[in-house]
Amino acid sequence: SGTSRPVRILHHVQKVAQYGDAQSVLSAVDSYCSKIEWAMNVGDLKGQILDAVVLETRPHYVLELGTYCGYSTVRIARLLPPGARLFSIEMNPQYAQVAREIIQHAGLDVDILVGCTSDLIPQLKKKLDIEKFDFVFIDHWKVSYLRDTKLLECDLLRPGSVLLADNVTCPGAPDYLHYMRTSPRYESQYFPSRLEYLSRGGGGALPGIKLLLNVT
Numbered sequence: 001s002g003t004s005r006p007v008r009i010l011h012h013v014q015k016v017a018q019y020g021d022a023q024s025v026l027s028a029v030d031s032y033c034s035k036i037e038w039a040m041n042v043g044d045l046k047g048q049i050l051d052a053v054v055l056e057t058r059p060h061y062v063l064e065l066g067t068y069c070g071y072s073t074v075r076i077a078r079l080l081p082p083g084a085r086l087f088s089i090e091m092n093p094q095y096a097q098v099a100r101e102i103i104q105h106a107g108l109d110v111d112i113l114v115g116c117t118s119d120l121i122p123q124l125k126k127k128l129d130i131e132k133f134d135f136v137f138i139d140h141w142k143v144s145y146l147r148d149t150k151l152l153e154c155d156l157l158r159p160g161s162v163l164l165a166d167n168v169t170c171p172g173a174p175d176y177l178h179y180m181r182t183s184p185r186y187e188s189q190y191f192p193s194r195l196e197y198l199s200r201g202g203g204g205a206l207p208g209i210k211l212l213l214n215v216t
């Protein structure tokens with residue numbers, strides 16, 4: 001098909017979600033990805049963990065690594081107090097544009113930075129007039145989690161900053177997981193969950209088989 005999966009998700013959101021209503025945007029993405037085609041959004045089950053951590057942290061400066069369609073970006077932004085700033089890094093310009101339109105449909109204001117984390121993170125201090133990030137959501141290349149966390153440690157984190165990472169067991173970020181569990185700099189907590197959109201809601205391709213085909 002001509003369009004990309006994120007574009008098909010955007011069209012669904014624009015068709016069924018109420019403009020300015022973040023919850024209806026999240027529900028539209030979740031119903032599309034449960035019933036029509038799987039996509040790698042953090043999803044509603046893990047999204048509830050994300051919500052709880054954001055609410056507990058009450059962050060003012062937030063960084064997200066891996067925007068994709070902007071689903072987790074909307075999840076985070078809808079819970080931030082006015083004046084808080086959310087920056088999200090996406091390397092794929094097409095995905096970044098879809099995310100901007102989904103975030104706009106939710107009535108939220110987020111800065112999407114297009115590029116690779118390894119290039120952008122060292123520039124953030126200078127580029128953005130911010131001191132430190134209070135909360136970081138990590139959901140990009142699993143092989144880059146540890147390297148980018150160490151880049152963040154060079155002066156973008158403070159005592160009490162919270163990092164939350166998706167997929168540390170599936171697909172997995174074993175080096176990151178080991179580092180966070182053994183480094184004296186961090187208190188680590190593991191939230192057991194399930195891969196997004198796998199509980200069969202009926203309809204749509206059986207995601208397990210499709211996913212395995214994709215993975216192989």
Ligand SMILES: O=C(NCCCOCn1ccc2cnccc21)c1cc(-c2ccc(F)cc2)cc(O)c1O
Pocket residue numbers: 040041042065066067068089090091092115116117118139140141142144166167170171195196211212214215
């Ligand atoms: O791969 C995943 N996410 C990453 C996307 C690329 O991110 C690239 N990327 C985005 C900004 C950015 C900035 N710098 C460098 C790379 C940068 C990802 C994959 C799965 C998954 C699970 C099971 C399967 F069978 C197949 C896939 C699930 C997830 O929840 C994920 O998040």
Ligand SMILES: [Mg+2]
Pocket residue numbers: 040041042139166167
């Ligand atoms: Mg993920």
